Amino acid sequence: MSSENSTNNTASAVKSLIQRPRRLRRTPGLRSMVRENQLTVDDLIYTMFVMEGENQKTEISSMPGCYRYTLDLLLEEIKQVSELGINAVALFPLIPEAKKDDVGTESYNPGGLVQKTVKAIKQTVPDIVVITDVALDPFSIHGHDGIVDDNGVILNDPTVEVLVKMAVSQAEAGTDIVAPSDMMDGRVGAIRQALDAAGYFHVSILAYSAKYASGYYGPFRDALDSAPKFGDKKTYQMDAANAREALKEVELDIAEGADIVMVKPALAYMDIICQIKSTTNLPVAAYNVSGEYAMIKAAAQQGWIDEKKVILETLTSMKRAGADLILTYFAKEVALMLL
Numbered sequence: 001m002s003s004e005n006s007t008n009n010t011a012s013a014v015k016s017l018i019q020r021p022r023r024l025r026r027t028p029g030l031r032s033m034v035r036e037n038q039l040t041v042d043d044l045i046y047t048m049f050v051m052e053g054e055n056q057k058t059e060i061s062s063m064p065g066c067y068r069y070t071l072d073l074l075l076e077e078i079k080q081v082s083e084l085g086i087n088a089v090a091l092f093p094l095i096p097e098a099k100k101d102d103v104g105t106e107s108y109n110p111g112g113l114v115q116k117t118v119k120a121i122k123q124t125v126p127d128i129v130v131i132t133d134v135a136l137d138p139f140s141i142h143g144h145d146g147i148v149d150d151n152g153v154i155l156n157d158p159t160v161e162v163l164v165k166m167a168v169s170q171a172e173a174g175t176d177i178v179a180p181s182d183m184m185d186g187r188v189g190a191i192r193q194a195l196d197a198a199g200y201f202h203v204s205i206l207a208y209s210a211k212y213a214s215g216y217y218g219p220f221r222d223a224l225d226s227a228p229k230f231g232d233k234k235t236y237q238m239d240a241a242n243a244r245e246a247l248k249e250v251e252l253d254i255a256e257g258a259d260i261v262m263v264k265p266a267l268a269y270m271d272i273i274c275q276i277k278s279t280t281n282l283p284v285a286a287y288n289v290s291g292e293y294a295m296i297k298a299a300a301q302q303g304w305i306d307e308k309k310v311i312l313e314t315l316t317s318m319k320r321a322g323a324d325l326i327l328t329y330f331a332k333e334v335a336l337m338l339l
């Protein structure tokens, strides 16, 4: 018994406290019994960068500890993380400049990098869930997620036609989940229809439903060399000030056939995760984006924060906000911490 609670001059109001929340924080066992949320390896989706070539991995300078892998080394990494219990990987390709064009033709090449990668993963680690990104930015010379007209306007409906081809070609390659990250209107419905028409009823759609125009994507654009060559993405990605609009976007994507809805970025949008969770029974995903990764790594490298503690605290808070799934570059590190 600590003397703090037994001194004679303790105010009587405190002495007679009936509720003392600290009672349940007294020991690790008690804390564990009343813990409301638990981060587990099942929550994690490992976001990975793939590039052409052989036997190479290159570190992304603004994302220390995160690499672009050639397919052979990517497969090694995926085997390892699968053994650690990670269920799913989300793939993003680095496309050589020479294969980029105005309309992202390479994105639906049956022999393209993504398609080749999906096939190889399915042959080597068949149990891992493969999630492929559906958006034009890695494939377009201008770095936008859509087709651009002469006035610099990002065209919605012509872009959706390309996204549909991309999604079907990923399904042909064997992907489990297609994940449109482009924010064009109507793409979820168009992709669902096309997948079904081609017999891919079983392929799921993870919709980037509430994706914000964010400063937190900088390191990702370094990784893929995909920063927009002009303007910004504000005519298609959402305004950071809006919350009700996120609910509208989610509602539309669900009506169009989304299987999982996502909020992106995560950390600055916890309120959005929480609100969406309370309005849908679908699984809700959160994308712990590149800038969120970079901030933690940078502060940790300076010795300013305890990296492991901050990673676990950050991802657990996303679960507390309502995320069922978390896309994160920390997935492997976290899986090791949770062992």
Ligand SMILES: NCc1[nH]cc(CCC(=O)O)c1CC(=O)O
Pocket (backbone or CB within 6 Å): 133, 135, 136, 137, 145, 181, 182, 216, 217, 218, 219, 220, 221, 233, 288, 289, 290, 291
């Ligand atoms: N379709 C683009 C896309 N898909 C995933 C990310 C960012 C992910 C991250 O920052 O980790 C982006 C960047 C963007 O919209 O410019």
Ligand SMILES: [Mg+2]
Pocket (backbone or CB within 6 Å): 183, 184, 185, 186, 209, 249, 252, 253
């Ligand atoms: Mg939408």
